[in-house]
Amino acid sequence: MRAKIYKTRKIYAATILIILAAISILAANFLSAFGISALIIAVILGAILANSSKKSANLIARSGILAISTKQILRLGIVLYGFKISLDEALSIGYAGILSAFIIVFSSFIVGYFICRIFGIDKKLSVLISSGSSICGAAALMATQSIVKASPNA
Incomplete structure (x- = not known):
């Protein structure tokens, strides 16, 4: 039962982060004329989410998905960006x-x-x-x- 709750938390957290990333990318494409990057939009959306929904922010933090995103995935992204x-x-x-x-x-x-x-x-x-x-x-x-x-x- 506990493993199922933990798995559900991870799926919920990953879904929220994927949706925020998709919104950030779409918004950056829309705002490309202003030079606003998807990263800046994602940081702003994350700050809005963390300050408006403490429950969702705590769930994301407890799931472990955020730690993976800010460590392994971010480092991989920086390395891949360097390959450009x-x-x-x-x-x-x-x-x-x-x-x-x-x-x-x-x-x-x-x-x-x-x-x-x-x-x-x-x-x-x-x-x-x-x-x-x-x-x-x-x-x-x-x-x-x-x-x-x-x-x-x-």
């Missing part, structure tokens, strides 16, 4: 371009981290803010959150 850029494209900017990109990302991370620490922000949250700001935003922030084991409510 071929080695030839990366090398076409030359070693100086690669080096300058590295310096910009690394220095903005370090500066962001130290600014956060000056303002008394927790170390884990400082890493999250700095990675989100220096790398690529929400996707980097969510991937980093699981690595530094920061609270999702931070």
Whole structure:
């Protein structure tokens, strides 16, 4: 009986996340002229769901589906997104371009981290803010959150 309840929770949670993802993709296609990505729409929809339906948000969190989505699936998505850029494209900017990109990302991370620490922000949250700001935003922030084991409510 308990296994059936757990399985039902997983199916319900997965269904909600799939529906939110589909809505996000469709909305992003509709709003493509404004440059709004499906990721931003998904984050906004997730925030609306979490704040408007605590019951559904808790069910999704307890099911384990959210943990899988924010760890394995997100990391896979980031790796697959990286494959869109071929080695030839990366090398076409030359070693100086690669080096300058590295310096910009690394220095903005370090500066962001130290600014956060000056303002008394927790170390884990400082890493999250700095990675989100220096790398690529929400996707980097969510991937980093699981690595530094920061609270999702931070």
